[in-house]
Amino acid sequence: EAGVTQSPTHLIKTRGQQATLRCSPISGHTSVYWYQQALGLGLQFLLWYDEGEERNRGNFPPRFSGRQFPNYSSELNVNALELEDSALYLCASSLEAGHLGYGYTFGSGTRLTVV
């Protein structure tokens, strides 16, 4: 069974540009979560999508947005990039909405560097 896949692995962007990160959940998983792992700050919750709808959003500005497609894959968009957006962006999926004890299954992440 394929795990959670994220693309690209690495992304280098210039300040002010837009970045698009992609995530494919495990087959059968309907919920997708996005987290930002910035150096020294641990994991910060960004977004949760389930069945195509945004269910919850973390404390991030509106320039962080995303969507979930009918096949449950998801996209995270970051507009007007700032240097402090440089981080590892992790996508996770779960079988049911929320996590219910199974926990998330994480992808390997996209390393975004803003220069």
Add this chain to the structure above:
Amino acid sequence: GEDVEQSLFLSVREGDSSVINCTYTDSSSTYLYWYKQEPGAGLQLLTYIFSNMDMKQDQRLTVLLNKKDKHLSLRIADTQTGDSAIYFCAVDRGSTLGRLYFGRGTQLTVWP
């Protein structure tokens, strides 16, 4: 303060036991998790404990939960160099909104 706190570093000798500690603030947490992150990789779920349990054992891993003190620990028996990684504690705070609250992670270094 932080929702979930962990010490940042732990060093042990190969073959010894490792104990990674975590404290949390919200007593309504239902599930409490331990994740492992190796260099360049995402997070791997190691184990979890339900809030009505005090202890859970899974091979070399033992999780202890003290609900009164809001303290969670992960013990790794016979620690190996391959156990060197960052270990994250995460709790749900009783949330149904799909969000987990993570500690900053404990860097475990195992010396041969």
